Amino acid sequence: MDKLNHILTVYVIPLFLAALGLVAMLFSLNDNHINIDQTTEISGTLNSYYTYKWGRGKSDYFIILKLNEYTNEFEDSYLTESLCKEYLINNKSKLTFRIDKKDEHSINGQRPIATIGTMVDGLVLQSVEQNINREKIKNYLLPFLGLILVTLAYHSYRKGHHNHLKTR
Missing domain, CATH: 2.40.50 (OB fold (Dihydrolipoamide Acetyltransferase, E2P))
Structure with a gap:
């Protein structure tokens, strides 16, 4: 069970969060601001x-x-x-x-x-x-959401990796 927890907290969850964050950031690059x-x-x-x-x-x-x-x-x-x-x-x-x-x-x-x-x-x-303004707001919020998700991925990785080193 401890090994499964380690795999989840060090690999699966951080990769999932990082992927979601990168997708959010990529969607924000789609510069389809219309006037x-x-x-x-x-x-x-x-x-x-x-x-x-x-x-x-x-x-x-x-x-x-x-x-x-x-x-x-x-x-x-x-x-x-x-x-x-x-x-x-x-x-x-x-x-x-x-x-x-x-x-x-x-x-x-x-x-x-x-x-x-x-x-x-x-x-x-x-x-x-x-x-048009409602759509612009969505495009400005996506990079921040992506950054938050990537940061959470990093912290999840560090915490899982740190906890695994402590238990050794």
């Missing part, structure tokens, strides 16, 4: 919407919007199920949002396109600037 000049406005009448759940958490879902004017779907990470019930009416609500210009070629395609900002019937639920 409003790199977006295109989309508007149309809501045909329908549904919830796409991708995890087990309360907020692990997207609202998928289908507009009458487009064949593809739009993925909104800001809207909640309660906001949809309050503001969205099929075949009546007029939606306006922006998409990344890189996604323009996907309009009327098969894959969902992520929305930026959310406006329903002229009411701004989330401005484009708020959406």
Whole structure:
């Protein structure tokens, strides 16, 4: 049992934490900071919407919007199920949002396109600037998270290695 504990604290846990930390830091290098000049406005009448759940958490879902004017779907990470019930009416609500210009070629395609900002019937639920700033904050926090995980990996390794030397 002592040997298993040593292997876990000196090798497995530090390597796992270091790998997570490095992945977080690599994601932060993805410099996809978008500004409003790199977006295109989309508007149309809501045909329908549904919830796409991708995890087990309360907020692990997207609202998928289908507009009458487009064949593809739009993925909104800001809207909640309660906001949809309050503001969205099929075949009546007029939606306006922006998409990344890189996604323009996907309009009327098969894959969902992520929305930026959310406006329903002229009411701004989330401005484009708020959406862009929220994404920027995530990109600034990832390097710190990575650094913390790598530091924890180092401390776990040192502690496990030190404890193993004491027991010899």
